[in-house]
Amino acid sequence: MLTVADIIEALTHTRPTAPQIISEAAIDSRQVIPAALFVALAGEQQDGHLYVNDAFRRGAQAVLIEKEVESQYPIIDLRNNKLPEVLPSFDQPVALLVVNTLEALQKIAAFWRRKLNIRIIGITGSVGKSTTKELIAEVLSQKFRTLKNVGNLNNEIGLPLTILRMTESHQRAVLEMGFYVPGEIKLLCKIADPIAGVITNIGAVHAERAGSLEAIAQGKAELVEYLPSTGTAILNYDDPLVRPMAEKTQASVLFYGLNPEAHLWADQIEGLGLQGIRFCLHYKNERLFLRVPLIGQHSVHTALRAAAVGLVEGLTWQKIVNGLQQGHTQLRLAAVTTPTGALILDDTYNASPDSVLAALNLLDELQGEKCAVLGDMLELGLYEEQGHEMVGVRAAQVVKRLITVGERARIIAQAAKRSGLSGKMITSVDTVEEAIHVLQGTFNKDDVVLVKGSHGLHMEQIVYALEVEK
Numbered sequence: 001m002l003t004v005a006d007i008i009e010a011l012t013h014t015r016p017t018a019p020q021i022i023s024e025a026a027i028d029s030r031q032v033i034p035a036a037l038f039v040a041l042a043g044e045q046q047d048g049h050l051y052v053n054d055a056f057r058r059g060a061q062a063v064l065i066e067k068e069v070e071s072q073y074p075i076i077d078l079r080n081n082k083l084p085e086v087l088p089s090f091d092q093p094v095a096l097l098v099v100n101t102l103e104a105l106q107k108i109a110a111f112w113r114r115k116l117n118i119r120i121i122g123i124t125g126s127v128g129k130s131t132t133k134e135l136i137a138e139v140l141s142q143k144f145r146t147l148k149n150v151g152n153l154n155n156e157i158g159l160p161l162t163i164l165r166m167t168e169s170h171q172r173a174v175l176e177m178g179f180y181v182p183g184e185i186k187l188l189c190k191i192a193d194p195i196a197g198v199i200t201n202i203g204a205v206h207a208e209r210a211g212s213l214e215a216i217a218q219g220k221a222e223l224v225e226y227l228p229s230t231g232t233a234i235l236n237y238d239d240p241l242v243r244p245m246a247e248k249t250q251a252s253v254l255f256y257g258l259n260p261e262a263h264l265w266a267d268q269i270e271g272l273g274l275q276g277i278r279f280c281l282h283y284k285n286e287r288l289f290l291r292v293p294l295i296g297q298h299s300v301h302t303a304l305r306a307a308a309v310g311l312v313e314g315l316t317w318q319k320i321v322n323g324l325q326q327g328h329t330q331l332r333l334a335a336v337t338t339p340t341g342a343l344i345l346d347d348t349y350n351a352s353p354d355s356v357l358a359a360l361n362l363l364d365e366l367q368g369e370k371c372a373v374l375g376d377m378l379e380l381g382l383y384e385e386q387g388h389e390m391v392g393v394r395a396a397q398v399v400k401r402l403i404t405v406g407e408r409a410r411i412i413a414q415a416a417k418r419s420g421l422s423g424k425m426i427t428s429v430d431t432v433e434e435a436i437h438v439l440q441g442t443f444n445k446d447d448v449v450l451v452k453g454s455h456g457l458h459m460e461q462i463v464y465a466l467e468v469e470k
Helices: 004-012 048-057 101-115 129-140 158-163 184-192 213-220 222-226 243-248 297-312 317-324 353-365 381-398 410-418 432-439 460-468
Strands: 037-039 062-065 075-077 094-097 119-124 146-148 172-176 196-199 232-236 252-257 264-271 277-283 286-292 334-337 343-346 369-375 401-405 426-429 447-452
Touching (some): 037 048, 101 158, 129 146, 158 172, 184 222, 196 222, 196 297, 222 243, 232 297, 243 252, 264 353, 297 317, 297 353, 369 432, 381 410, 432 460
Parallel strands (some): 146 172, 196 232, 232 252
Antiparallel strands (some): 277 286
């Protein structure tokens, strides 16, 4: 278990006698549990230094601070990266004063990770990271004690917090790595030191911040560039921006996809609606027919990624298949039935062109009168108009009725109309509240309704309103 001595050694290269165990790390004092490390971050909205004493009251064993604070417990100044000659008793909680609390958190996480004999699998890409992480963890858990990011703790703060949850008993960790700006994944790799890296795909998610698709690909490639020669890069053969990453890594490469040129590939794919997917998996001279509880034909790529990691980590096919069939991994999309019997596909966590197209493809597999409620897709940068138009064209092929929410989503409506969907069946509104007003009381038991948009629109409110309407 991580101790106060480990924390101080990570920051000063000197190990004191401080065996007190640290249970986990937190940046929100309300989430502090007994024996936790509280990291006071000075953010734009909130300054964690205001909650140091609250963290102590909740049982924190140590806190990291970068400002002088009033504390009921001793403060040890580590700003020169050295231990003071006179130390307080570690029988009580302590505050550790450092130059930068975020950098200190990252340094502690990197130190702790390297003390543990654990193999880490990193995952990045534009769409599908979280579901891929969950399914890989399901597969690896068939043989190993496996840790994974909780929720979307996948950035320069969340990933170190996850690493500090590792113990000596963990054998594998599956860590999602988010990308917003160049250099971010390289930083995460330096902290996590992955032995294998999975790239899902490259799309126009966060293009507003990252720039072009090529810039996004370059940023994602930092994962495979980091891998050692003893590692493995697991790459999407079907993605023209991912496939060339094989030339950027010294690690072994395992391609997956729907092309027989890939090492691990699938065909005979059949969507079973909300009952999952069926496909034939090929690897070397082996062929397996599988049915897995993942929703939508696009999910076969998710299954291939998880199977690839299982192969790399030495699992038998039986254990890999058992993991794929667990059925606990469909994180984002939920099926909700309204009081009138209509089926609502709640996919409101977030939206990008690729993920909306995948959701529309799933909708196309289902029986019933189909309606899509689609909101703005944010942070697409130069791809904003193109991305929304692509969605509008596909929506016209799938749905009988379309409701768009937000200014950008009007591009979806316009493209759908140009593609043949009757203007009488298209409604564009500016807000979620207007959408609820338009939609309530309009669905019956034969209707299937997809609700999807960027998280910032809070379109889950639409699902809730439809679910509870009388």
